[in-house]
Amino acid sequence: MDAPRVILKADAVTKKFGELVAVKNVTFEIREKEIVGLIGSNGAGKTTLFNILTGNLIPDEGKVYYKAKDITRLKPEQRVKLGISRTFQLTSTFDELKVIDNLKMAYYKIHCPSSLLNMCLSRLDSVVSEKIESCLDTFGLRKIANRRTGEISLGEKRILEISMALITDSEVLLLDEPFAGLSEAEIDEVLAVLKEHAHKQTIVIVEHKISKIRDLVERVGVMVEGEIIATGRIDEVLEDPRVRRDYWRVEE
Numbered sequence: 001m002d003a004p005r006v007i008l009k010a011d012a013v014t015k016k017f018g019e020l021v022a023v024k025n026v027t028f029e030i031r032e033k034e035i036v037g038l039i040g041s042n043g044a045g046k047t048t049l050f051n052i053l054t055g056n057l058i059p060d061e062g063k064v065y066y067k068a069k070d071i072t073r074l075k076p077e078q079r080v081k082l083g084i085s086r087t088f089q090l091t092s093t094f095d096e097l098k099v100i101d102n103l104k105m106a107y108y109k110i111h112c113p114s115s116l117l118n119m120c121l122s123r124l125d126s127v128v129s130e131k132i133e134s135c136l137d138t139f140g141l142r143k144i145a146n147r148r149t150g151e152i153s154l155g156e157k158r159i160l161e162i163s164m165a166l167i168t169d170s171e172v173l174l175l176d177e178p179f180a181g182l183s184e185a186e187i188d189e190v191l192a193v194l195k196e197h198a199h200k201q202t203i204v205i206v207e208h209k210i211s212k213i214r215d216l217v218e219r220v221g222v223m224v225e226g227e228i229i230a231t232g233r234i235d236e237v238l239e240d241p242r243v244r245r246d247y248w249r250v251e252e
């Protein structure tokens with residue numbers, strides 16, 4: 001059997017902020033339809049690497065490839081069009097809108113050219129695409145579809161954000177700390193949604209504690225002080241002496 005194709009790759013990327021080298025010569029491959037984790041303590045450089053993959057930061061050195069195409073200098077919007085979408089570490093929904101309208105906004109933003117956006121938005125109430133309907137069911141959002149987004153729980157909001165990223169038909173979804181600020185019950189709800197989506201799309205999850213994602217991801221990269229010190233299956237990586245020494249001490 002052929003090995004799964006590499007879909008997204010950071011190749012020897014380095015990013016400095018003044019004197020600080022936040023990401024040091026990192027190579028990290030993400031394979032088609034896998035669910036992969038990027039773990040490391042706070043300040044390890046995870047979000048910086050994540051931003052290099054999404055186009056929110058341009059590396060000082062190294063390249064980023066998507067399906068073997070060099071995308072190092074492409075803007076985030078251009079990457080979204082290619083099929084790479086993301087959620088933010090802090091929630092990024094419109095609180096004044098209903099849940100369903102946030103989903104529609106996310107859908108139209110991608111599917112309507114910008115010059116037509118106003119026209120599309122004016123049709124928001126009359127056009128409810130099949131896509132949005134199926135999204136409400138897939139993510140269990142139907143029961144809160146007409147609630148104002150500002151009133152739903154943080155867990156529901158996180159699921160809404162993930163569904164807003166997935167409705168763009170992206171091939172790769174990058175999530176930066178999707179469990180931040182959630183209760184244990186809410187984490188379980190988000191985990192269930194992600195498990196449901198595993199292998200339908202490529203999913204990359206940044207998380208500082210391995211315990212949250214160990215049942216979810218197939219492979220992890222472990223970051224310490226800007227470097228990836230190990231990559232592989234979770235059980236293999238946890239046995240790695242460098243991980244035990246440099247990462248494990250930060251787990252409780």
Ligand SMILES: Nc1ncnc2c1ncn2[C@@H]1O[C@H](COP(=O)(O)OP(=O)(O)O)[C@@H](O)[C@H]1O
Pocket residue numbers: 017020022040041042043044045046047048049
């Ligand atoms: N825009 C920035 N300007 C200066 N320093 C930054 C910036 N972003 C991140 N850093 C620093 O880079 C290091 C890595 O940060 P980050 O990538 O956010 O880590 P993580 O997501 O693993 O917690 C930290 O020391 C952080 O303070």
Ligand SMILES: [Mg+2]
Pocket residue numbers: 046047048089
């Ligand atoms: Mg971070």
